[in-house]
């Protein structure tokens with residue numbers, strides 16, 4: 001069986017990942033903004049007697065890369081010698097996309113053009129003559145609608161044909177004019193005489209062009225200085241005739257060809273209606289309303305998430321602390337398990353993991369909303385609106401995208417920094433991500449808000465999110481003036497049209513993000529709940545205060561005295577929370593295990609099941625009621641009784657010290673996964689700074705909050 | 716006149732890009748070429764960046780870059 005390597009290249013946001021998902025059934029990340037895919041990913045599948053490795057590449061506007069992720073794309077098509085390139089072209093934007101197509105043809109590799117997003121082009125009244133296009137470029141052209149899986153068969157058929165007789169489909173050379181072609185010949189001869197080995201590595205025509213353009217990366221890679229005799233000769237040949245620099249001249253030649261082809265094949269039917277995107281932008285990017293709308297969208301999203309998820313969280317809470325705990329106890333007792341094992345399972349694992357699982361509905365909905373936001377096209381607008389502000393801390397509007405993603409989880413933010421142009425930008429952005437409040441911190445907030453601020457939960461929560469953003473800005477500002485001096489890079493970005501994300505993408509990507517949280521609960525948090533149970537219960541039989549964890553907590557607690565929570569419980573929870581922020585809740589749940597109640601009557605099994613279902617049904621009703629009951633009081637502001645754990649917390653915290661504690665949790669050390677990822681992307685030095693910053697910053701901030709609050713008489 | 720001086724809704728043609736190096740290349744790759752017609756669509760709420768339509772798509776760039784692009788009004 002034959003195996004071929006197919007590169008999927010194209011402009012950013014042209015639908016490359018969507019197309020591969022449609023072909024191979026993969027779950028590659030899709031979003032409606034340029035720069036979603038930041039590393040190459042391979043999807044393997046079979047078509048008839050052919051095994052095809054489809055390689056999803058980051059989008060790129062040209063083969064002269066400008067950002068990190070574009071370098072990845074270029075290096076792949078240039079050096080890995082794919083058998084075929086699928087060039088995914090956004091049909092609504094033909095000319096700019098063809099500019100890349102023309103450069104891909106310089107590589108001498110067979111190219112198939114997928115005229116994607118054909119549906120929107122048709123809606124706009126565009127008619128594209130694909131036959132004429134095939135003839136002009138001498139390659140295969142297939143209209144596709146990746147979101148609806150249209151044109152996939154034809155595309156695969158074309159690839160198969162090429163795979164069977166590749167030489168027949170080597171692209172024809174597009175003539176760049178006598179001056180350039182002569183210069184290219186001189187360079188080619190020069191290379192053949194002095195550096196024959198390069199021909200094995202690089203496609204020859206492409207290499208000659210890049211040397212002519214004086215492409216910095218290619219010069220560096222090949223070791224040419226640009227001053228070689230044959231290069232000088234070639235360049236003087238052109239410069240005699242032209243005044244411009246050669247790079248610009250070549251860009252104009254290529255765009256000239258792209259323009260010519262577009263003129264020939266594209267016909268626009270007059271339907272000049274203002275499109276929806278323009279209408280939405282009129283409001284969303286309005287001079288005065290733009291920023292309020294941005295804040296309102298974020299606020300509304302979170303409010304909906306809380307109101308809708310709260311009944312489900314209650315239901316899960318009841319399920320875990322009620323029936324599941326009871327069943328586990330009964331089961332373990334029936335097996336004659338020792339007392340400590342029963343305690344480990346119920347007070348350790350079930351209480352610990354359960355405390356985190358309660359938040360699955362909330363986090364699920366937040367992830368859903370993030371996916372919706374990513375798919376809508378608003379992400380790029382947020383970058384546009386915020387650029388001015390980001391500029392003042394030495395960053396880029398585009399840095400705002402990783403930061404927004406950080407509200408879901410900070411780890412993807414690190415990868416998302418690859419859309420930025422310079423290493424400095426990427427590091428600086430990654431270093432201000434930790435204070436962006438990820439969803440893993442929510443469990444801690446919600447627990448304490450229920451205990452101490454039942455009446456103004458929403459305000460307290462908002463204050464934390466805003467504080468996180470402000471601290472990010474502060475850190476950014478300080479870093480810009482110390483570690484990262486230097487000019488801010490320019491902001492040049494495409495704004496895609498608004499789109500409605502497909503149900504498939506919503507479902508898959510929400511699940512992918514939520515899955516990460518569930519896996520964490522099943523591994524990290526499961527394991528640490530066991531470890532911490534032991535640390536809390538050994539030496540066996542002593543008071544928890546005198547357990548190993550208690551001792552550690554007591555030793556370190558003076559550090560937190562000035563912050564208002566110098567008790568061993570809070571200290572231990574903070575120590576364990578370094579693993580992941582949810583673990584703070586897990587540990588507190590284990591510390592404050594409910595007293596053993598008198599053996600209540602075990603309800604009958606069938607009775608329990610019935611109650612569980614009834615509970616779920618009423619939770620659904622309540623959730624919808626919450627959402628539609630207007631924006632007055634949110635559900636958890638009216639929460640009836642704080643739970644048992646919350647009652648206990650009230651004995652060691654005051655509202656003020658609880659708030660200081662939340663501030664500390666918000667800002668202190670990022671979780672382990674973040675630490676590992678950051679090191680892998682940026683190395684030890686960046687990680688070292690992050691650890692130092694986020695040990696000092698939270699202490700100072702919480703100190704100011706607590707002592708300031710005391711001065712104001714808030715305690 | 717400079718691109719940064721255009722008012723919202725004004726159509727113009729690019730005369731020259733007075734930037735060097737990678738940034739110029741990038742602008743050209745994205746379709747901002749000499750002779751290219753453009754329209755200023757919007758200005759961001761905080762006054763910067765601006766949103767222009769070039770080659771039939773929306774491109775945003777900062778005023779500081781727009782200052783380096785020479786244009787002539789065509790309508």
Ligand SMILES: Nc1nc2c(ncn2[C@@H]2O[C@H](COP(=O)(O)OP(=O)(O)OP(=O)(O)O)[C@@H](O)[C@H]2O)c(=O)[nH]1
Pocket residue numbers: 010011012013014015016017018019029030031032033034035036037038057058059060116117118119120144145146147148375499501502
């Ligand atoms: N209407 C329509 N939308 C499409 C089509 N193909 C993709 N999209 C949408 O276009 C947007 C971009 O899709 P992606 O697959 O993420 O694009 P990409 O080329 O991988 O983008 P980068 O990874 O950022 O370079 C998403 O919102 C898709 O839903 C299509 O055929 N028709």
Ligand SMILES: [Mg+2]
Pocket residue numbers: 016017018029030036037057058059
């Ligand atoms: Mg992609």
